[in-house]
Amino acid sequence: MAKNLSATRETGLIIGVTGGIASGKSTVARAFAAHGIPWVDADEVAREIVAPGEPALAEIAEGFGREVLADDGRLDRRALREIVFTDSKARRQLEEITHPRIRERLAAHLKRLQAQGAPYVLLVSPLLFETGQDAMVDRCLVIDVPEATQIARTAARDTVDETQARAIIAAQMPRAERLARADDVIDNSVDEAHLAAQVAALDRQYRAAAGLPPES
Numbered sequence: 001m002a003k004n005l006s007a008t009r010e011t012g013l014i015i016g017v018t019g020g021i022a023s024g025k026s027t028v029a030r031a032f033a034a035h036g037i038p039w040v041d042a043d044e045v046a047r048e049i050v051a052p053g054e055p056a057l058a059e060i061a062e063g064f065g066r067e068v069l070a071d072d073g074r075l076d077r078r079a080l081r082e083i084v085f086t087d088s089k090a091r092r093q094l095e096e097i098t099h100p101r102i103r104e105r106l107a108a109h110l111k112r113l114q115a116q117g118a119p120y121v122l123l124v125s126p127l128l129f130e131t132g133q134d135a136m137v138d139r140c141l142v143i144d145v146p147e148a149t150q151i152a153r154t155a156a157r158d159t160v161d162e163t164q165a166r167a168i169i170a171a172q173m174p175r176a177e178r179l180a181r182a183d184d185v186i187d188n189s190v191d192e193a194h195l196a197a198q199v200a201a202l203d204r205q206y207r208a209a210a211g212l213p214p215e216s
């Protein structure tokens with residue numbers, strides 16, 4: 001059900017941005033940044049909490065074995081990716097280690113950004129609904145593309161092959177369910193100009209909701 005756009009918490013408006021792998025979340029975040037809007041990225045925070053010396057890295061090594069560490073002691077992300085996207089039990093084990101820490105770190109980053117006085121801020125997360133991070137935001141914006149576009153854009157961008165891209169999509173919320181939980185939707189199936197026009201319209205809407213005039 002759509003949230004009341006004017007009912008923002010005292011600390012200011014937070015927009016949750018979500019969508020499956022390669023739906024275009026980072027591209028959307030950069031388009032909002034062109035309007036002066038900052039964001040916190042859950043994938044980046046997920047990297048921060050497994051940096052060398054962090055307790056989560058030690059717990060992962062304990063649970064998954066030294067084979068998920070590279071020679072320099074850093075997390076071998078590819079090795080861990082291959083384990084967790086073929087074994088849902090292992091994925092849940094990883095999430096039990098990472099998700100509470102990601103959530104805590106996201107809250108701290110959001111607080112810091114809000115203190116800098118932005119019109120509103122974005123929380124960009126592939127698993128906004130799956131992890132309950134949607135409770136941290138006032139409104140959920142879903143970036144929507146067909147699955148074939150996700151696969152094609154993943155293949156064009158990184159080393160994840162089609163089988164693995166499909167396994168990652170299968171580990172995420174189905175498209176229809178995500179759309180059903182959206183307050184706002186961006187159709188990112190066309191091109192960046194089409195995306196930028198939708199972001200500009202939402203920016204006007206969110207500024208009005210935050211009690212601010214349109215961007216001058």
Ligand SMILES: CC(C)(COP(=O)(O)OP(=O)(O)OC[C@H]1O[C@@H](n2cnc3c(N)ncnc32)[C@H](O)[C@@H]1O)[C@@H](O)C(=O)NCCC(=O)NCCS
Binds near residue numbers: 020022080098127
């Ligand atoms: C498994 C890991 C090491 C793979 O790292 P890698 O650098 O290869 O990929 P990256 O982190 O960039 O993730 C790629 C994409 O996979 C998807 N993804 C990542 N973790 C998950 C998950 N637990 N469930 C479903 N999809 C996921 C997201 O769409 C993400 O954008 C890493 O994704 C990880 O630590 N995941 C657990 C933490 C997590 O849930 N992160 C998501 C943000 S809350």
Ligand SMILES: Nc1ncnc2c1ncn2[C@@H]1O[C@H](COP(=O)(O)OP(=O)(O)OP(=O)(O)O)[C@@H](O)[C@H]1O
Binds near residue numbers: 020021157
């Ligand atoms: N409208 C578009 N037209 C063409 N290509 C696009 C469009 N939007 C995004 N892309 C491309 O698709 C790929 C995925 O986009 P992006 O990295 O923004 O997705 P993401 O949702 O942040 O991905 P991830 O879930 O892996 O973090 C990138 O290579 C990007 O340049």
